[in-house]
Amino acid sequence: MTESFYADVLGATQITPNLRRVHLGGGTIADWESTGKADEFVHVHIPGDNPAEGWEDDHDIARHYTIRSYDAVAGTIDLDVVTHGHGLGSSWAKNCQPGDRVAISDASGFYGPPGGSTKRLLLADATGLPAVARILEEASADEEFDVIVELLDLADKIELPSKATVRAVWRVSGNGRSPSALETCMSRSEAPGEDVYVWIACESAESRRARKYLRNNWGRHHTWYRIVGYWYANLDEIMATYNSLTDEQRAAYEAIWDDERSDEANWEELEPFLAAHGL
Numbered sequence: 001m002t003e004s005f006y007a008d009v010l011g012a013t014q015i016t017p018n019l020r021r022v023h024l025g026g027g028t029i030a031d032w033e034s035t036g037k038a039d040e041f042v043h044v045h046i047p048g049d050n051p052a053e054g055w056e057d058d059h060d061i062a063r064h065y066t067i068r069s070y071d072a073v074a075g076t077i078d079l080d081v082v083t084h085g086h087g088l089g090s091s092w093a094k095n096c097q098p099g100d101r102v103a104i105s106d107a108s109g110f111y112g113p114p115g116g117s118t119k120r121l122l123l124a125d126a127t128g129l130p131a132v133a134r135i136l137e138e139a140s141a142d143e144e145f146d147v148i149v150e151l152l153d154l155a156d157k158i159e160l161p162s163k164a165t166v167r168a169v170w171r172v173s174g175n176g177r178s179p180s181a182l183e184t185c186m187s188r189s190e191a192p193g194e195d196v197y198v199w200i201a202c203e204s205a206e207s208r209r210a211r212k213y214l215r216n217n218w219g220r221h222h223t224w225y226r227i228v229g230y231w232y233a234n235l236d237e238i239m240a241t242y243n244s245l246t247d248e249q250r251a252a253y254e255a256i257w258d259d260e261r262s263d264e265a266n267w268e269e270l271e272p273f274l275a276a277h278g279l
């Protein structure tokens, strides 16, 4: 992701007790292009004391959010932000005002079921719900989805309109307040058939537990799943450990990720490295 686009906050709407929709438009947003991937996301440079000047991959000033919807003709984008308590992004969603200027990056996405497949399993916490909602909204009538979403509160449940067949289960767990139940849900379910594409988005440690469970118990080729860590429950700890790596260890870490292969193929190699270094 390299480009910056500018947008103004047009307003914000409370969708559920812990989910706030921020409406963006104006600026250079009409030049922003969708990737067409239903879980596409951008890096949002959130204005502090000064207006945003351009996105940077820097946790001091920017956060990732899913493009919940966009209207190319009107030049508008909606982001659904979990207002989990404290944090730059969470506070911004609660307090942003019409006219506030943000910068967003170009988009990137992960969701990519193999062509010809129609069955899906989606697991997410509240941060993955905007992507789940958009995936379902854009799905076709011949698709079939099993969906498990864990929330802070059942009042955060939303409608999930879709042309597809959708079986949704809602749970109150995880989301930084109690242990996540996603891995337990996986272990209590029958292994999905080989023709089921699995997509999971949740807290990072939970995403790695889910990946491990899937690889060890559901064994499938990495083209049939995509698991993404959306946030860290222990970011400070992880950053401290990462910053304590030697230059050689950092170089070894960076050398593992190869853009020529799929992300999940990279994760197969990355996981043992991270575990060995306490990451």
Ligand SMILES: Cc1cc2nc3c(=O)[nH]c(=O)nc-3n(C[C@H](O)[C@H](O)[C@H](O)COP(=O)(O)OP(=O)(O)OC[C@H]3O[C@@H](n4cnc5c(N)ncnc54)[C@H](O)[C@@H]3O)c2cc1C
Residues within 6 Å of the ligand: 041, 063, 064, 065, 066, 067, 079, 080, 081, 082, 083, 084, 086, 087, 088, 089, 090, 091, 126, 127, 128, 130, 131, 175, 176, 177, 228, 229, 230, 231, 232, 233, 234, 235
């Ligand atoms: C590809 C991608 C797409 C994403 N899409 C969305 C989206 O559409 N909507 C959305 O709300 N989030 C989304 N996220 C997650 C979001 O970027 C993180 O939750 C981010 O950390 C929020 O920033 P913050 O400033 O509110 O909190 P931070 O400043 O990052 O963290 C402050 C504290 O809050 C905790 N925290 C952070 N997020 C949460 C949470 N969700 N629940 C409980 N505790 C939390 C941290 O552990 C930390 O202790 C996405 C992330 C990725 C990688």
